[in-house]
Amino acid sequence: MGSLSKQEQVECREKAEYANVNWDELGFALTKTDYMYVMNFTEEEQKFFNGTLTRFGNIEMCPSSGILNYGQGLFEGLKAYRKEDEGILLFRPQENALRMKMGADRMCMPSPTVDQFIDAVKKTVLANKRWVPPYGRGSLYVRPLLMATGRNLGVKPSSDYTFLVYASPVGNYHKGDLNLMVEDYVHRAIPGGTGGIKAVTNYSPVYKPLTEAKAKGFSDLLFLDALTGSNIEEGSACNIFILKGNVISTPTTHGTILPGITRKSIMEIASDFGYQVEERAIQIKEVFDAEEVFCTGTAMVVKSVASITYQGKRIGYKLGAETLAQKLHATLTGIQTGLIEDKLGWTTLI
Numbered sequence: 001m002g003s004l005s006k007q008e009q010v011e012c013r014e015k016a017e018y019a020n021v022n023w024d025e026l027g028f029a030l031t032k033t034d035y036m037y038v039m040n041f042t043e044e045e046q047k048f049f050n051g052t053l054t055r056f057g058n059i060e061m062c063p064s065s066g067i068l069n070y071g072q073g074l075f076e077g078l079k080a081y082r083k084e085d086e087g088i089l090l091f092r093p094q095e096n097a098l099r100m101k102m103g104a105d106r107m108c109m110p111s112p113t114v115d116q117f118i119d120a121v122k123k124t125v126l127a128n129k130r131w132v133p134p135y136g137r138g139s140l141y142v143r144p145l146l147m148a149t150g151r152n153l154g155v156k157p158s159s160d161y162t163f164l165v166y167a168s169p170v171g172n173y174h175k176g177d178l179n180l181m182v183e184d185y186v187h188r189a190i191p192g193g194t195g196g197i198k199a200v201t202n203y204s205p206v207y208k209p210l211t212e213a214k215a216k217g218f219s220d221l222l223f224l225d226a227l228t229g230s231n232i233e234e235g236s237a238c239n240i241f242i243l244k245g246n247v248i249s250t251p252t253t254h255g256t257i258l259p260g261i262t263r264k265s266i267m268e269i270a271s272d273f274g275y276q277v278e279e280r281a282i283q284i285k286e287v288f289d290a291e292e293v294f295c296t297g298t299a300m301v302v303k304s305v306a307s308i309t310y311q312g313k314r315i316g317y318k319l320g321a322e323t324l325a326q327k328l329h330a331t332l333t334g335i336q337t338g339l340i341e342d343k344l345g346w347t348t349l350i
């Protein structure tokens with residue numbers, strides 16, 4: 001590469017990185033894409049302004065920024081799918097924009113407007129168009145971040161913020177069966193806390209029990225409510241549903257559970273299928289006589305739970321093509337990829 005200019009060397013490397021992607025083996029790890037979108041809020045302007053696309057790369061931040069010191073930050077997750085005719089569809093981006101607004105209010109942060117959020121997401125996806133996997137072979141996961149980037153030493157809301165959107169092609173979140181272990185020592189959320197928003201600080205506190213559970217062969221944890229320890233809440237990165245007869249139940253969100261957009265979509269699809277859909281408190285003991293259990297999330301999509309283990313007792317569930325989870329998955333991804341008519345206006349063609 002000795003005779004190539006710096007720019008040509010970068011282009012060569014990027015071409016090689018792209019050519020090496022195995023679209024059928026994508027898991028849920030970062031594949032660097034070409035561009036990210038950055039927009040700032042400053043104390044002087046008191047609004048988000050001048051959003052721009054820049055090359056994907058590291059960002060600079062003051063060591064005393066609010067995100068680094070006190071975790072004043074939120075994220076979102078949404079997907080862009082390739083249609084059979086090569087068009088690109090975004091799934092319910094306005095729901096993510098509204099959820100970020102709700103979270104920003106709780107975290108005492110300003111947030112981009114819904115239009116600014118959607119515009120940033122569209123621009124990020126279009127700038128990284130070549131990274132949207134071919135039809136049926138994954139999706140482009142879009143990760144908007146809202147971070148306190150002002151200088152802060154004291155404990156107080158930041159003066160300045162950065163909204164940044166990046167993207168990565170992804171495949172399955174969990175490869176293989178989903179074997180859950182009920183965690184009855186560490187709680188993910190407490191009443192009055194931030195479990196119901198996508199605060200960045202909601203995730204790493206579960207790494208310790210999650211790592212221990214993985215070492216024992218489980219794929220994820222199922223958390224119980226912190227008040228009684230007897231009701232199921234959610235996984236470390238997904239919502240949960242149980243099926244019994246014609247009734248599908250999922251825990252009421254009530255501020256401790258993330259109001260998932262996939263959760264909400266699945267509730268609508270399932271009631272369209274003729275199921276009775278309930279949001280209510282679900283006791284852990286009910287899980288033991290459920291006919292099927294499945295998890296939902298943007299990253300997870302819809303995935304059957306193979307087993308749940310609680311206090312040493314393990315129960316296995318039905319898996320495979322005949323499960324309701326599989327049918328819900330097929331319908332949801334059918335809508336997301338434009339294969340099934342989107343009667344509810346959930347998708348946006350970009």
Ligand code: COI
Pocket residue numbers: 076077078203237238297298299300
């Ligand atoms: C998502 O499903 O988008 C999530 O936010 C889960 C994530 C933590 C991987």
